[in-house]
Amino acid sequence: MAELKTEEFVVNMGPHHPSTHGVCRFVLTMDGEVIVKVEPVIGYLHRALEKICENRTYAQCIPVLDRFEYCTSMSCNQVFALATEKLAGIEVPERAEYIRVIMLELNRIASHLIWLGTTSLDLGALTPFLYAFREREDIMDLFEMTCGQRLTYNYIRVGGVAKDIPKEFIPKAKQFLSTFDSKVDDYEKVLTENPIFMTRNQNIGVMSPELAIAYGVSGPNLRASGVKFDLRRDDPYSIYDRFKFNIPTGQNGDCYDRYRVRMQEMRESAKIVRQAIEQLPEGEISAKFNPIVFKAPAGELYSRIENSRGEMGVYLQSRDKEKKPLRVKLRGSSYNHLQAMPHLLKGHKIADVVAVMASLDIIMPDVDR
Amino acid sequence: MGIIKKVPVFLDKVPGGGIITTSLDTIFNYSQASSLWYLLFGTACCAIELMATGASRYDFDRLGMIFRASPRQSDLIIAAGTITKKMGPRLRLLYDQMAEPRYVIAMGGCTCGGGPFYYDSYAVEKGIDHIVPVDVYIPGCPPRPESLLEGCLNLQKKVKTQKIKDWS
Amino acid sequence: MNREELAKYLLDKFPDTLELLETGKAEPFFLMKKPDEIVEFCRAIRDDVELRMDFLCQMCGVDTGENFEVVYSVASVKKRYRFDFKFPLPYEGAEIESVQTVWPGANWFERETWELYGINVKNHGNLTRFLLPDDWDQGFPMRKDWDAPDFKRMPEV
Numbered sequence: 190m191a192e193l194k195t196e197e198f199v200v201n202m203g204p205h206h207p208s209t210h211g212v213c214r215f216v217l218t219m220d221g222e223v224i225v226k227v228e229p230v231i232g233y234l235h236r237a238l239e240k241i242c243e244n245r246t247y248a249q250c251i252p253v254l255d256r257f258e259y260c261t262s263m264s265c266n267q268v269f270a271l272a273t274e275k276l277a278g279i280e281v282p283e284r285a286e287y288i289r290v291i292m293l294e295l296n297r298i299a300s301h302l303i304w305l306g307t308t309s310l311d312l313g314a315l316t317p318f319l320y321a322f323r324e325r326e327d328i329m330d331l332f333e334m335t336c337g338q339r340l341t342y343n344y345i346r347v348g349g350v351a352k353d354i355p356k357e358f359i360p361k362a363k364q365f366l367s368t369f370d371s372k373v374d375d376y377e378k379v380l381t382e383n384p385i386f387m388t389r390n391q392n393i394g395v396m397s398p399e400l401a402i403a404y405g406v407s408g409p410n411l412r413a414s415g416v417k418f419d420l421r422r423d424d425p426y427s428i429y430d431r432f433k434f435n436i437p438t439g440q441n442g443d444c445y446d447r448y449r450v451r452m453q454e455m456r457e458s459a460k461i462v463r464q465a466i467e468q469l470p471e472g473e474i475s476a477k478f479n480p481i482v483f484k485a486p487a488g489e490l491y492s493r494i495e496n497s498r499g500e501m502g503v504y505l506q507s508r509d510k511e512k513k514p515l516r517v518k519l520r521g522s523s524y525n526h527l528q529a530m531p532h533l534l535k536g537h538k539i540a541d542v543v544a545v546m547a548s549l550d551i552i553m554p555d556v557d558r
Numbered sequence: 559m560g561i562i563k564k565v566p567v568f569l570d571k572v573p574g575g576g577i578i579t580t581s582l583d584t585i586f587n588y589s590q591a592s593s594l595w596y597l598l599f600g601t602a603c604c605a606i607e608l609m610a611t612g613a614s615r616y617d618f619d620r621l622g623m624i625f626r627a628s629p630r631q632s633d634l635i636i637a638a639g640t641i642t643k644k645m646g647p648r649l650r651l652l653y654d655q656m657a658e659p660r661y662v663i664a665m666g667g668c669t670c671g672g673g674p675f676y677y678d679s680y681a682v683e684k685g686i687d688h689i690v691p692v693d694v695y696i697p698g699c700p701p702r703p704e705s706l707l708e709g710c711l712n713l714q715k716k717v718k719t720q721k722i723k724d725w726s
Numbered sequence: 727m728n729r730e731e732l733a734k735y736l737l738d739k740f741p742d743t744l745e746l747l748e749t750g751k752a753e754p755f756f757l758m759k760k761p762d763e764i765v766e767f768c769r770a771i772r773d774d775v776e777l778r779m780d781f782l783c784q785m786c787g788v789d790t791g792e793n794f795e796v797v798y799s800v801a802s803v804k805k806r807y808r809f810d811f812k813f814p815l816p817y818e819g820a821e822i823e824s825v826q827t828v829w830p831g832a833n834w835f836e837r838e839t840w841e842l843y844g845i846n847v848k849n850h851g852n853l854t855r856f857l858l859p860d861d862w863d864q865g866f867p868m869r870k871d872w873d874a875p876d877f878k879r880m881p882e883v
Contacts, residue, residue: 204648207598207627211605212645232857233645234601237679240868244678244880253674259603275752303606306613322613329610339610340603340700402780402803405831416803423806490752491783491799491810502783504797518786518797528834554602557857644859677880680867681858684876 197225200539204233208311208543211553213527215542222538227531234557242517247273247347248480250517255341257519258555260303263289263296264496266345269517271426272492272505273347277485284472285349286428291362291465292332292344294458298369299328300497301455305376308448308547312389317376324372327365334358347483349475359466369459377452390444394533394545397442404532405525408499410549413450414442420495431468432461444548451550454497484510491520498522498550521555565722583721590633591714593622594661597632597652601639604666607700608638616703621710629655634713635690636706640668640675641683653690659720663709664692667699674699729754732807735776743767744811756811761796761822764813768828771800778802779809782829785836787843788812789870794820794845820845842868 203214212233218226238257242250254265267289274281281289306321329339335354336344344351380386396406398414411418419436421429437453439446487509493502499522506516526549533545565582569575600608612618612625626632629652641649653662664686667673672684686692693716696709727735733746733754743763744756758767771779783799797812815822824847826833834856836847841856844866855862864874 204645205599205652212601212648232855232859233642233648234640235642235644235681235857236640236675237681237867240680241675241678256603256674259606278751303609306609319614322610323615326610326613326615339702340606403830405782405829418803424808488751489755489797491797492752493783500783502799504784504786504799506788515790516786516788518784518788520784524834525831528831642859677878680864680872680874680877 195221202539202542204230208547210307210546210551213546213551213553213556217539217542219539224534224537224539224542227534227542229527229530231527231553231556234553236554236558238558239517239519242514244513246480246512247483247485247514250514251346252341252343254519255343256554257558258496258498258501258521258552259341260300260552261296261497262341263292263345264494264501266342267293267427268492268494268496268501268503269505270345270347271494272490272503273485275490275492276488276505276507277483279348279476279478281349281476282473283428283470285474285476287465287469288350288354288474289345289427290429290432291354291462291469292335292342292350294461294465295328295331295362297458297497298455299325301451301458302328304451304497304547304550309380311543311547312386314380314383314386317379320372320376320379324369331358331362331365334361346475346478347480348478349473351475353474359469362462362466366459366463370456373452373455381449381452387445389540389544390448390548392441393444393537393541394548395441395443396529396533400529400532401442404529406499406529407522407525408496409450409454410447410499410526412437413439413446415440420493420500424493426492426494432464434458434461444544447548447550482512484512485514486510493520496522498552498555499526519558521558523549523551523553523555527551527556570723579722584718586722587718587720590659590720591717594634594710594713594717595626595632596623596634596636597629597656598625598627599635599637599649599652601641601645602666602668604638604668604700607703607706608636608665611703611706616707618707618710621707621714623710629653630657632656633659634661634663636663636665637669637686637690638665640666640673641686641689642681643683644681646683646686646689649686650689659717661693661713661717662686662690663694663696663713665696665698665706665709666701667697670695670697727807732809736809739774740767740770754809756809758811758813761813761815764823765825765828768798768800768825772828776805777807778804779807780804780829782825782831782835783808785825785832785839787839787845787868789843789868791870793817794843796822796839796845798825815845821848822846823848824850826850842866844869 197220200217204212214230216228255262257265302321302325306318309317336342396414398416401411401414417438434457437450485507489506491504493500502520504518507514669686675682694709694713743760747755779800779802781801785798788795794815795812799810801808837856840853
């Protein structure tokens with residue numbers, strides 16, 4: 190048989206594609222069905238949040254940063270509030286810290302539920318999407334009862350939180366948590382031992398720990414590669430050192446391990462919320478902070494927290510006695526994950542691009558800001 | 559569809575033909591409004607609320623709306639999320655690929671007029687109505703699923719005012 | 727080591743290169759006095775047995791009104807240390823050396839700094855349009871003196 194002469198060709202995927210988790214464009218160089226090179230093209234959601242923050246007071250920056258990573262809007266509020274509090278030396282009262290932890294962990298569960306729904310939708314399973322969003326509606330009810338919003342909360346403010354939790358919050362949260370673990374078992378029953386899910390995810394997109402650390406990958410993606418690093422344990426902020434929780438890790442660093450790590454993390458977050466509700470003290474919910482006349486002292490710092498996707502950080506620089514920050518640089522975790530993604534896809538097929546992007550839990554506002 | 563174009567012109571001249579055209583109007587509009595298939599287009603935060611509206615608590619399917627992945631198979635774009643200057647031409651490209659009759663819902667503050675990014679942002683299109691013609695505006699940041707459902711019902715009301723005379 | 731010991735260790739190891747700034751409110755914040763030797767310095771802190779700073783958290787540019795500054799935040803995964811350092815650059819002819827041979831993750835950070843501030847990066851290899859539209863011709867938007875016809879600033883209340 191004569192030698193078949195083949196050439197590489199270029200396929201464009203996106204920016205509008207049902208599985209790009211926002212608007213991301215991939216330029217794939219293919220040799221038949223096998224991928225040779227992936228180049229992500231970003232910037233379709235660049236909204237210039239950093240420039241906006243330079244013209245807003247510190248209290249006004251918080252609702253702007255809500256839109257930075259809307260799936261975990263409480264974390265965005267928290268990281269900026271933490272940075273400003275460290276800069277100005279504001280101390281947050283105990284009750285506010287406990288309420289913050291409850292909200293952050295509930296938001297982490299909600300974000301993992303979005304991840305679960307969209308991942309299974311991308312891989313072709315419609316049922317977990319409906320189940321996950323049903324659970325998420327319960328969490329949205331809790332948030333709405335407290336701060337009035339379902340998605341972009343503007344609740345964790347500099348100095349504490351905006352409002353106290355209403356009296357129906359704790360019973361409803363306890364009711365949600367009592368059934369949550371069995372619901373996570375239900376999701377695992379549908380997906381974990383499923384042969385189609387396992388074939389699409391095992392040994393796909395393997396990330397070694399050295400590659401992960403070199404590219405700045407953090408969060409569940411780093412833990413699935415075997416590195417036991419969680420900022421809540423290793424660089425504790427707020428009051429996370431008072432709670433007992435495990436840190437799940439994986440061995441291989443493939444998509445399947447990343448899935449297992451996140452499912453386990455949902456259970457651990459539920460544990461933290463139970464402990465926080467038990468230990469919740471009475472007291473003030475905010476320090477003395479006047480959002481209109483607050484002037485920060487001169488200083489600069491970089492403060493980071495453990496978001497559901499990884500490490501989220503804010504570099505804040507301020508001049509002396511000014512109402513507005515000089516520079517706010519936002520560090521999103523998906524930025525580094527998307528940078529590392531082309532190295533995970535060498536030799537895979539085009540259908541694996543979808544599986545890898547879904548398992549890395551990349552959302553575009555984190556990348557583009 | 560050639561017959562449909564000629565029928566209203568013919569029926570207008572016949573005495574009592576108006577009754578048939580209005581009945582045909584009602585039938586076509588009702589069937590169109592009850593089955594608007596929307597394109598899965600979501601860029602930012604409003605996309606999460608769009609997904610939540612399509613999920614189990616606030617169901618889109620009871621209004622006959624399901625999502626399609628390709629613009630050629632859909633007749634509605636719910637533009638959910640901020641449209642930046644880089645994304646604007648792509649939205650126009652998607653709109654051009656849809657077949658008539660096609661509708662656009664601008665969901666959220668960013669698509670209505672820039673939203674929270676009106677001031678101090680160098681890369682955001684302040685509203686999408688200079689890119690594509692918009693039928694229904696839904697304000698909110700993000701709008702609640704009930705608002706989105708109300709916007710879709712308003713669109714259905716708008717569809718039901720169409721006349722087949724206008725197609726010829 | 728806690729923060730004071732970390733600062734002392736770094737000042738002892740790099741006496742001519744680093745200077746401790748008092749404005750670092752949390753982790754030690756250093757001023758780097760020799761920007762030309764940035765790559766050697768980064769490699770030294772990554773390979774040092776005591777420090778092992780193998781994780782680049784972020785790298786960004788700042789426009790202070792008088793000059794540019796470039797800030798690096800580094801961390802160690804194994805040892806849980808963290809510190810930051812920065813150095814100033816003049817407005818005219820601002821140039822830095824790429825550190826992607828030390829931390830490959832710096833590639834996109836440097837590309838973004840070039841695109842939004844205009845700070846040139848030597849030996850980068852791919853300084854092309856990134857976040858802004860492909861036909862952008864209005865300059866470097868994150869600079870303090872940038873303006874455009876359709877750019878509206880929020881009015882002071």
